Amino acid sequence: MLRVGKLTDYGTVVMTYLAREPEQMRSANDIAAELGLALPTVSKILKALLHHGLLVSHRGAKGGYTLAAPAEAISVAQIIAAIEGPIALTECSDTEGSCNQETGCSVRGNWQRINRAVREALENVSLAELARPVQPIRFMTPGALPSAGSL
Amino acid sequence: MLRVGKLTDYGTVVMTYLAREPEQMRSANDIAAELGLALPTVSKILKALLHHGLLVSHRGAKGGYTLAAPAEAISVAQIIAAIEGPIALTECSDTEGSCNQETGCSVRGNWQRINRAVREALENVSLAELARPVQPIRFMTPGALPSAGSL
DNA sequence: GATAAATAGTACCAAAATAGTCCACATTCA
DNA sequence: TGAATGTGGACTATTTTGGTACTATTTATC
Numbered sequence: 451m452l453r454v455g456k457l458t459d460y461g462t463v464v465m466t467y468l469a470r471e472p473e474q475m476r477s478a479n480d481i482a483a484e485l486g487l488a489l490p491t492v493s494k495i496l497k498a499l500l501h502h503g504l505l506v507s508h509r510g511a512k513g514g515y516t517l518a519a520p521a522e523a524i525s526v527a528q529i530i531a532a533i534e535g536p537i538a539l540t541e542c543s544d545t546e547g548s549c550n551q552e553t554g555c556s557v558r559g560n561w562q563r564i565n566r567a568v569r570e571a572l573e574n575v576s577l578a579e580l581a582r583p584v585q586p587i588r589f590m591t592p593g594a595l596p597s598a599g600s601l
Numbered sequence: 602m603l604r605v606g607k608l609t610d611y612g613t614v615v616m617t618y619l620a621r622e623p624e625q626m627r628s629a630n631d632i633a634a635e636l637g638l639a640l641p642t643v644s645k646i647l648k649a650l651l652h653h654g655l656l657v658s659h660r661g662a663k664g665g666y667t668l669a670a671p672a673e674a675i676s677v678a679q680i681i682a683a684i685e686g687p688i689a690l691t692e693c694s695d696t697e698g699s700c701n702q703e704t705g706c707s708v709r710g711n712w713q714r715i716n717r718a719v720r721e722a723l724e725n726v727s728l729a730e731l732a733r734p735v736q737p738i739r740f741m742t743p744g745a746l747p748s749a750g751s752l
Numbered sequence: 753g754a755t756a757a758a759t760a761g762t763a764c765c766a767a768a769a770t771a772g773t774c775c776a777c778a779t780t781c782a
Numbered sequence: 783t784g785a786a787t788g789t790g791g792a793c794t795a796t797t798t799t800g801g802t803a804c805t806a807t808t809t810a811t812c
Binding site: 606607608639641642645659660661662663664 | 798799800801802803807808809810811
Binding site for chain 2: 466526530561570572579583
């Protein structure tokens, strides 16, 4: 449940890679090679991240990308928004016409709260935390929670 | 960012409708007519909700559906999971092969925490809350938060 | 028992979103 | 000047999603 595109997943990986040595400028080519992804795909992701101010680019030979801010100041929410776009959980935002039912519309209103809750959860995870190696906080017996990693 | 299918949206509306008079059994036809949705679509949603134990069905003439539990005991997370399926935020769950990079994999591990945070946010909203009319908790000046309702 | 009204299950199609690629152009370093 | 690199946009193929149709099964009612 609750999907995020594959490109967004890549996006977090790319950002994490850049966060390892924030001062070091990396070309799209380097990143693609290092991460084992296709150059055009990486390029596309970098453009999106750049557009949303998460990266700084340097054109020309010896060019590349660096983080626009310290990893602590970049949230997962920003990364997702940059690539996924500002699409709400529900798509009923503008076209209210379809649901002229009192019941339905009150539901729609309450979705706002859900959206906010999820957004806050995402804003509270920084790129820095994402880049940290996984701390084995809890080892659960395999199979105990079948979909532990799923939403 | 962060999408939920249209069917899931309908699902919440259907559940909310049933929650209004929990004792009252409703046929798929009634629900479709009342909510202004196509019968086959509503039927599909009801089947999914039924399969996940959120509804109880009564077959045959005068049959229909009722909630399987009080609205307070059903979470939005359950509704979403029933219709959207247990798809994780990222799809890297099984096929670890594609990403053989240390950098990337540590990111993947950290996604678990994000998933959990979001899931908990969703589990903390019950169907009962969803069914409540929107309480105008705070009126914010329009435009102050451009994408207030989006994620 | 017969009949009508429902759900149950499954398969299918069309449309939309997504992933991924390619190319022509602009910029900068050596 | 030339090679390397980002920029922007268009394009295609694949996947996912939404929506529909059909048949079987169950049950209330007459």
